[in-house]
Amino acid sequence: MSKKVKVNILRQDSPDSASYWQRFELPVEHGMNVTTILLRIAAMRTTLDGDKVSPVAYDACCLEEVCGACSMRINGRVRQACSALVDNLLQEEPEITLEPMTKFPKVRDLVVDRRRIFEGLKRVKAWAPVDGYGSRGTPDRMSQADQEEAYPLSRCMSCGCCMEACPQFNDRDDFIGPHAVGQAILFNTLPAGKALADDRLDALAGAGGIAACGNAQNCVKVCPKDVPLTISIAKAGRATTFHTIKRFLKS
Amino acid sequence: MTNVTGLYAIGEADYQYHGGNRLGANSLLSCIFTGLFVAPGIRGYIDTHAVDIPSSLLDGRKKAEQDRHNELVKSNGSENPRTLHDELGDTMTRNVTVVRNNTALAETVSKVAELKERYKNMGSPDGGNWTNQSVAFARALDDMITMAEVIAQGALMRDECRGAHFKPEFNIASPDAHDDAGLRQQAVEWCKKFHAKNEKWLKSTVADYNGGDVQYAYEEVDTTLVPVRPRTYGLKGAEIIEEVWQEQFVKKTTAGTA
Numbered sequence: 001m002s003k004k005v006k007v008n009i010l011r012q013d014s015p016d017s018a019s020y021w022q023r024f025e026l027p028v029e030h031g032m033n034v035t036t037i038l039l040r041i042a043a044m045r046t047t048l049d050g051d052k053v054s055p056v057a058y059d060a061c062c063l064e065e066v067c068g069a070c071s072m073r074i075n076g077r078v079r080q081a082c083s084a085l086v087d088n089l090l091q092e093e094p095e096i097t098l099e100p101m102t103k104f105p106k107v108r109d110l111v112v113d114r115r116r117i118f119e120g121l122k123r124v125k126a127w128a129p130v131d132g133y134g135s136r137g138t139p140d141r142m143s144q145a146d147q148e149e150a151y152p153l154s155r156c157m158s159c160g161c162c163m164e165a166c167p168q169f170n171d172r173d174d175f176i177g178p179h180a181v182g183q184a185i186l187f188n189t190l191p192a193g194k195a196l197a198d199d200r201l202d203a204l205a206g207a208g209g210i211a212a213c214g215n216a217q218n219c220v221k222v223c224p225k226d227v228p229l230t231i232s233i234a235k236a237g238r239a240t241t242f243h244t245i246k247r248f249l250k251s
Numbered sequence: 252m253t254n255v256t257g258l259y260a261i262g263e264a265d266y267q268y269h270g271g272n273r274l275g276a277n278s279l280l281s282c283i284f285t286g287l288f289v290a291p292g293i294r295g296y297i298d299t300h301a302v303d304i305p306s307s308l309l310d311g312r313k314k315a316e317q318d319r320h321n322e323l324v325k326s327n328g329s330e331n332p333r334t335l336h337d338e339l340g341d342t343m344t345r346n347v348t349v350v351r352n353n354t355a356l357a358e359t360v361s362k363v364a365e366l367k368e369r370y371k372n373m374g375s376p377d378g379g380n381w382t383n384q385s386v387a388f389a390r391a392l393d394d395m396i397t398m399a400e401v402i403a404q405g406a407l408m409r410d411e412c413r414g415a416h417f418k419p420e421f422n423i424a425s426p427d428a429h430d431d432a433g434l435r436q437q438a439v440e441w442c443k444k445f446h447a448k449n450e451k452w453l454k455s456t457v458a459d460y461n462g463g464d465v466q467y468a469y470e471e472v473d474t475t476l477v478p479v480r481p482r483t484y485g486l487k488g489a490e491i492i493e494e495v496w497q498e499q500f501v502k503k504t505t506a507g508t509a
Contacts, residue, residue: 014381042385043333045376054377055333057384062279108382 003028005086006048007037009056010099011109019106022056023048034074034081034089034098035060038110057109065224068159072110073099078164078222081110101164103171117158120180124203128192140191153186153232155225162219162229174208178219181210182232188239201243210236257296261289323386324379328372332389335366335373339392339399347403350417356407363400370396401458401465408467411452414482423448425486434488438495445481446500453479 005028012019025048026040035058042055061069063082070081075093078101089096104112121127130136142150162178163169169177184200187193204210210233219229253260262282342362346355370393377385412422423444426437454469481496483489 013379039333042376043331043337045331054379055385057382111382 005037005090006095007041008095008097009041009109010097011056012100012106014108015106022051022053028086028090032086034072034084034086034096035063035070037086037096037098038081057107057111059111066157068157071101071159071161071164073097073101073164078161079224080159083224101160103164103166103169104160114160117160117163117177117179120176121158121183123176123208124180124184124187124200125196126180126183126187126200127196128187128190129195130192142189142191146189150186150189152226152228153182153189156182156186156227157225159224161222161224162227165218165222167216167218168212168214173212175212176203176208178213178229178233179227181213181236182227182229185232185235185239198243201240204236205240205244210240252292252296257301259289259293262286319390320386323373323389324375324377324383326373326375328374330369330373331376332373332385332392333376335369336388336392336395339363339366339395343399343403347399347406349415350419351406352418352420353407353410356403359403360400360407363396363403367396367400397460397465401460404465405456405458405467409452409456411448413448413452421448426488426492428488431491434491435495438488438491439499441486441492442481442495442500445496449479 004025007024007026009022009024010019011022024037024041024044024046026037026044029036038056038058038060045052045055047053058072058081059069060082061067063070065080065083068080071078072081074081074084075089075097076099081098086096098110100106100110100112104114104116107113156179158179160179166175166178168175181204184204188197188200213233215230215233217230220227223229252258262285263278265282265285342359346359373389375385375389377383406416409416410418410421412418412420423441426434426441428434428437453472453474455472457468457470459466459468478501481492483492486492
């Protein structure tokens with residue numbers, strides 16, 4: 001008899017309905033991850049109590065921890081379902097528990113509305129303004145030191161983990177989120193992004209910007225890509241201070 | 252946009268992702284990228300060009316898609332789409348990747364036909380209309396089964412070994428003689444077989460599907476700009492094969508265009 005795993009899933013049929021738990025049991029496969037568990041449940045459709053149920057709704061895309069779509073709370077800790085391996089999880093807890101992220105509006109089961117992640121990026125203009133087809137020539141070269149600072153920031157995949165773990169990110173506040181601070185610093189470092197540097201600092205200095213950060217440092221602890229979020233927040237603090245003084249002297 | 256106004260080819264259907272340059276499975280990012288910038292393009296096209304299209308033109312199609320959706324949501328057969336998908340993926344991964352042989356391909360074709368039948372007896376795992384991922388998946392599965400049928404049947408009909416569609420049964424054996432004269436003689440034979448293979452199989456498979464049985468046809472490959480030449484790496488006497496090919500076969504194959 002192969003090893004089996006019990007999986008508890010917090011389900012919810014629609015955004016406004018009540019949530020409820022379901023319990024499943026299935027054989028452990030070699031190299032199995034949480035996404036595979038959800039696939040097997042979709043094929044099996046039977047709970048531990050023998051009830052026939054609809055497949056669990058969940059998001060997934062790249063299955064290699066680069067897209068950030070499958071973030072959820074696994075054994076109470078927010079992370080990606082694709083890179084959460086059953087063998088490792090069973091060393092943490094005897095069973096596996098899956099819940100949707102709590103900081104985003106529920107859609108169904110493990111699916112949440114992650115629009116606010118993208119809205120945060122829009123607020124800090126986290127892009128290089130190079131629309132159009134005309135050649136803009138070769139951008140300035142970056143120093144080795146700047147490249148080494150920028151690269152870790154570019155690993156951010158907007159998965160939502162930092163926001164889920166952040167006490168300041170909630171529905172009572174309009175904090176842009178740690179990821180957006182990191183991306184503002186990234187694009188302010190990139191030669192192709194510098195044209196919007198002042199706009200980004202304005203956004204960071206404004207409401208919901210870095211002043212909303214309480215420095216709990218949970219973000220950097222849960223980040224699956226080791227993005228130096230707290231370093232970015234510190235840099236943003238310094239840069240917005242200078243930026244604001246400069247603004248004041250200019251006016 | 253394709254040369255049919257208003258028809259877009261996005262992702263892997265796009266023009267630049269084909270076996271000629273993408274054998275390394277490195278097209279994922281490019282596919283995502285085209286999706287990312289074509290989607291706003293389509294939106295722009297609809298807003299600027301498609302506003303005056305009469306709704307009567309679209310209503311029929313809309314209704315057909317809605318009917319298909321409703322039918323799938325209400326379906327109550329005994330087959331689970333995830334199970335069918337697992338079986339399809341399993342047989343395709345086993346038999347229709349790089350190394351292919353006709354016995355396994357024939358088995359695959361009948362397995363896919365079986366899945367196509369079983370699909371008709373599918374039961375929707377989810378009767379809801381809110382974030383019903385099962386129905387979207389079941390719709391995609393229908394197309395996957397058709398694509399699998401075309402890929403497996405097309406491969407079965409093609410009795411040749413070419414590049415990354417490797418059929419060992421039809422591989423032209425490498426020359427193996429120990430002296431130049433022997434190698435040259437074998438190279439001539441090799442080139443003859445290669446030439447004969449091209450005469451028969453240097454063509455694209457075209458599958459025509461309109462809901463009924465798939466019709467297969469072949470289309471000549473345009474070789475006027477890039478003439479056919481043997482791919483000789485890993486072959487013994489590769490230079491001799493190339494020499495023989497240049498001397499004895501190039502004039503023949505390009506005579507019409509020279």
